[in-house]
Amino acid sequence: MALKSYIMYTLLTFSLSFFQTSVSVNYVVTNLADNTPGGIRFTNEIGIPYTKQIMGTINDYIWSTVFQQNTPSDRNPVDIVNVYIVEFDGAEAIEWGGNNINVSSIYLNGYEGDLKWQFTSLFYHEMTHVFQWDGEGHAPLMLVEGIADYTKLKANYAQKGFAKPGEGDRWDQGYDFTARFLEYCDGIDSGFVAKLNKKMRYNFDVKYFEELMGKPVDQLWIEYKAKYGQ
Ligand SMILES: *[C@@H]1O[C@H](CO)[C@@H](O)[C@H](O)[C@H]1NC(C)=O
Numbered sequence: 001m002a003l004k005s006y007i008m009y010t011l012l013t014f015s016l017s018f019f020q021t022s023v024s025v026n027y028v029v030t031n032l033a034d035n036t037p038g039g040i041r042f043t044n045e046i047g048i049p050y051t052k053q054i055m056g057t058i059n060d061y062i063w064s065t066v067f068q069q070n071t072p073s074d075r076n077p078v079d080i081v082n083v084y085i086v087e088f089d090g091a092e093a094i095e096w097g098g099n100n101i102n103v104s105s106i107y108l109n110g111y112e113g114d115l116k117w118q119f120t121s122l123f124y125h126e127m128t129h130v131f132q133w134d135g136e137g138h139a140p141l142m143l144v145e146g147i148a149d150y151t152k153l154k155a156n157y158a159q160k161g162f163a164k165p166g167e168g169d170r171w172d173q174g175y176d177f178t179a180r181f182l183e184y185c186d187g188i189d190s191g192f193v194a195k196l197n198k199k200m201r202y203n204f205d206v207k208y209f210e211e212l213m214g215k216p217v218d219q220l221w222i223e224y225k226a227k228y229g230q
């Protein structure tokens with residue numbers, strides 16, 4: 001290849017790969033536990049490059065598929081997401097301050113199975129927290145958690161033991177139970193979760209379900225349970 005076309009080729013492939021991922025968001029990953037067993041396991045089985053790569057993939061997936069936010073003005077304006085691998089107990093990971101994710105090195109060390117897959121699943125959930133709307137704090141926490149679990153369900157990253165369709169006692173039970181209910185609503189009204197998230201930008205009202213689905217949420221829950229014979 002002549003030098004000039006080589007340079008053009010390099011520029012072209014560079015800009016293509018650059019624009020495939022989320023142009024405006026930076027991902028910064030810091031292993032603050034790199035001398036602990038979990039931090040070493042992170043380095044050996046997951047690593048910082050892989051973490052940054054899946055953050056881009058998941059970010060795009062959330063915008064394009066889950067929330068269907070095709071213009072920047074629709075999106076939660078985040079320009080950097082920080083990840084810390086830290087030694088703490090009591091949770092797998094926690095999203096805090098709007099754009100930070102702490103992952104427990106103790107959890108990573110104790111996990112039995114394909115750690116890289118599980119870490120990816122966890123990131124579908126935590127990254128959703130970074131980009132979702134929560135009605136400026138007015139949305140029920142368990143709905144917020146349900147939407148985060150809905151992302152991993154939709155992306156085929158629901159872990160072993162994730163609720164089956166029809167399981168659960170209440171629509172706002174949270175996590176995988178609420179995720180399955182949202183999946184049901186999305187099956188009736190395609191894009192439901194994206195529309196619900198959009199409504200949740202500045203406030204929350206349980207009537208949003210009725211506005212989108214034509215029935216109160218309690219009625220939807222009864223019909224959901226009936227569909228699965230429960
Ligand atoms: C997450 O880890 C960072 C770095 O150690 C720490 O400063 C921050 O307080 C932690 N956040 C939470 C919510 O634990």
Ligand SMILES: [Zn+2]
Binds near residue numbers: 125
């Ligand atoms: Zn969560």
